[in-house]
Amino acid sequence: MALPSEFVVVKERARPLAPDDRREAILEAVVPLLREKGRDVTSRELAEAAGVAEGTVFRAFGDKESLLVAGVTKLLDPEPFRAELRRLPHDLSLEDKIAALVEALRGRFREIFEIMRLFQLDGPPAPREGAREEWIEIVRDILAPDVERLGVPVDTLAWYIRLVAFGASIDRVSARPFDSVELAGVIVHGVAVP
Known part of the structure; x- marks a missing residue:
């Protein structure tokens, strides 16, 4: 039995962010974790904190070290x-x-x-x-x-x-x-x- 159209929930896909916006959103999400764990944080923990897949983190930053450098820069921003x-x-x-x-x-x-x-x-x-x-x-x-x-x-x-x-x-x-x-x-x- 098909549901009437007013009961059908259509899940819209989130709009993709521009690369700089994606990087900034990831950084904002992971800064508290970086402040807590520093260099000992794992890629998986970073991805989980940002609410994205690890691949998304790597596409945004290239590698973990680049994300750490960006994170330190953000943490030290005066x-x-x-x-x-x-x-x-x-x-x-x-x-x-x-x-x-x-x-x-x-x-x-x-x-x-x-x-x-x-x-x-x-x-x-x-x-x-x-x-x-x-x-x-x-x-x-x-x-x-x-x-x-x-x-x-x-x-x-x-x-x-x-x-x-x-x-x-x-x-x-x-x-x-x-x-x-x-x-x-x-x-x-x-x-x-x-």
């Missing part, structure tokens, strides 16, 4: 971090702004260290031309209301903040952990009594 910095409130006190910058940088450095460990990288990739200037421009914008209170140029302060955050991000360096608020206090007020 733009989400910069967007996080841009969202910092500009009406905080100077010390709170610096504490927020130190905390954000510590998180970013720890993330980079973990990615380097997971993917057995010797070091982070070299920043693209102008990337450091973009970061400093964000710090200039955040600290613009406080520039008259600073005893050093904003660019110098940005590098101090970065250096302190970097050192504080390496657990093996310090026998005593410091929180970001304490580090911000040292940056803003120094250690000498006025």
Whole structure:
């Protein structure tokens, strides 16, 4: 017995994605798995995470190594971090702004260290031309209301903040952990009594 046409479900095939869109969709789907497993992830796990066949992954990327390189590039993309910095409130006190910058940088450095460990990288990739200037421009914008209170140029302060955050991000360096608020206090007020 044939069903009336209103009861027949026609399954439409999904529209094929353009190659770049397919690659990006796969990357978006596998990034959490890459963050968890790093280089130890299997092709099968990658395909399952993306919801596609292994052959689709290989057609999109050529081989597993190419997918891993694209994944690391996505994981290390600085733009989400910069967007996080841009969202910092500009009406905080100077010390709170610096504490927020130190905390954000510590998180970013720890993330980079973990990615380097997971993917057995010797070091982070070299920043693209102008990337450091973009970061400093964000710090200039955040600290613009406080520039008259600073005893050093904003660019110098940005590098101090970065250096302190970097050192504080390496657990093996310090026998005593410091929180970001304490580090911000040292940056803003120094250690000498006025």
